[in-house]
Amino acid sequence: MKLHFKINNKLKDLELHANETLLHVLRNNDFTEVKCGCNEGECGSCTVLLDGKPVNSCQVLAMSVQEKEITTVKGIGTLYTPHLLQKSFVEAGADQCGFCSPGMVLASYSLLKENPKPSREEILFALDGNLCRCTGYVKIVDAVELTARKLHANNLEME
Amino acid sequence: MLHQNLEWFFPHTTEEAVKLISQQGIILHGGGTRILKTSPKSIKGLVDVGKLKLNFIHHTDKQISIGAACTYDDVIRYSAKTKKLLMLAKALSEAASTPLRNRITIGGSLKDFPIWSSLYAPLLALNAQIEIAEKHDIIISLEEYLETGIIKTKHLIKRIIVDDDLHFVGGVKRFVLIRFEYPLFTIAVALRAKKEIISDARIFITGVKGRYKHCKRAERFLIDKEFSAETINEAEKHFTPKFVSDYKYSAEYKEHAAKVFFTDLLHELKGNL
Numbered sequence: 345m346k347l348h349f350k351i352n353n354k355l356k357d358l359e360l361h362a363n364e365t366l367l368h369v370l371r372n373n374d375f376t377e378v379k380c381g382c383n384e385g386e387c388g389s390c391t392v393l394l395d396g397k398p399v400n401s402c403q404v405l406a407m408s409v410q411e412k413e414i415t416t417v418k419g420i421g422t423l424y425t426p427h428l429l430q431k432s433f434v435e436a437g438a439d440q441c442g443f444c445s446p447g448m449v450l451a452s453y454s455l456l457k458e459n460p461k462p463s464r465e466e467i468l469f470a471l472d473g474n475l476c477r478c479t480g481y482v483k484i485v486d487a488v489e490l491t492a493r494k495l496h497a498n499n500l501e502m503e
Numbered sequence: 504m505l506h507q508n509l510e511w512f513f514p515h516t517t518e519e520a521v522k523l524i525s526q527q528g529i530i531l532h533g534g535g536t537r538i539l540k541t542s543p544k545s546i547k548g549l550v551d552v553g554k555l556k557l558n559f560i561h562h563t564d565k566q567i568s569i570g571a572a573c574t575y576d577d578v579i580r581y582s583a584k585t586k587k588l589l590m591l592a593k594a595l596s597e598a599a600s601t602p603l604r605n606r607i608t609i610g611g612s613l614k615d616f617p618i619w620s621s622l623y624a625p626l627l628a629l630n631a632q633i634e635i636a637e638k639h640d641i642i643i644s645l646e647e648y649l650e651t652g653i654i655k656t657k658h659l660i661k662r663i664i665v666d667d668d669l670h671f672v673g674g675v676k677r678f679v680l681i682r683f684e685y686p687l688f689t690i691a692v693a694l695r696a697k698k699e700i701i702s703d704a705r706i707f708i709t710g711v712k713g714r715y716k717h718c719k720r721a722e723r724f725l726i727d728k729e730f731s732a733e734t735i736n737e738a739e740k741h742f743t744p745k746f747v748s749d750y751k752y753s754a755e756y757k758e759h760a761a762k763v764f765f766t767d768l769l770h771e772l773k774g775n776l
């Protein structure tokens with residue numbers, strides 16, 4: 345069947361089965377920026393924002409979120425027009441293999457939107473559902489702090 | 504694996520939802536995390552609770568009502584904002600990662616009571632009540648809900664009700680090796696004390712033989728005693744949960760660990776008084 349979903353501020357018709365998770369529906373409909381890691385709700389690679397809050401899309405049945413706003417990492421910035429946060433990830437060296445990055449960026453985005461000046465502990469708490477096997481997390485936390493500093497220095501809000 | 508031709512229902516009233524789940528093979532869908540973990544093929548239909556308006560936290564002078572569709576994160580945010588439900592919020596914040604806490608609902612966790620749940624012990628210690636809808640709506644204590652076996656029947660949970668009691672101190676401890684591991688057990692203690700004398704105590708542990716235990720013997724020991732280091736050390740002897748051995752830990756080991764955690768928790772609470 346085909347149903348309407350609001351993804352990255354656009355209405356999209358997605359092909360799906362009633363038993364499918366949001367992760368598989370998104371990937372089967374070309375939203376391959378949402379990564380499939382553990383498929384168990386452990387790693388956070390498949391993180392998307394549902395009405396602004398991070399969730400594991402592998403643990404969400406797609407049928408249940410038809411009326412919610414879904415944001416993937418491409419919804420906040422693209423390769424050619426990266427978001428301030430994505431730029432900070434590059435500057436801080438927070439990307440290595442990059443597999444966890446979409447989830448990390450979205451979880452950080454959600455945090456900064458709500459709390460533009462988080463402490464290091466608050467960052468760790470907000471990213472507790474996202475695993476990275478490369479960086480050791482230090483540079484990821486640095487990237488979030490760097491974004492917070494840039495926001496503050498330029499009197500900006502997360503958009 | 505869930506069935507491909509699964510039917511979805513989106514009722515607007517609890518009456519409709521109750522009627523739907525009375526049919527065989529049709530169950531409620533809150534956050535869906537538990538359904539995906541078990542994925543039974545016998546499920547023919549899912550009744551989504553999203554339109555039932557059960558996503559609320561109401562506060563009156565004496566009580567706090569938590570709608571069944573509230574997520575763990577909703578409760579944690581409410582607690583951070585109001586400084587209420589602190590013991591519950593602590594337990595929930597340790598129970599799962601941020602993206603899962605944004606999906607797992609209070610109602611779903613109460614109905615399923617998974618062995619690893621960190622929700623029950625603090626709610627039982629807080630003497631919570633539960634409102635459920637079957638043929639009629641009823642409000643009963645959470646303890647009664649478990650004891651009478653109502654939990655096993657088909658029903659819809661509407662809300663959980665907790666007294667807004669400013670005069671107790673409460674704490675919760677879970678036995679885990681890493682943060683998000685399923686806990687071996689969860690202990691919750693709520694105490695009232697007047698001038699260093701304990702006037703009331705509620706102590707519960709989950710993860711034990713029979714799933715949970717109301718530790719009445721330890722409660723009786725503590726009441727009317729001075730809340731001193733000696734009392735705490737003595738209380739351990741009256742805290743006697745029974746466990747089942749598994750492939751990782753013997754029952755004796757778990758019992759010993761539970762006693763250590765219980766004593767630590769009481770010392771922490773004494774510091775908070």
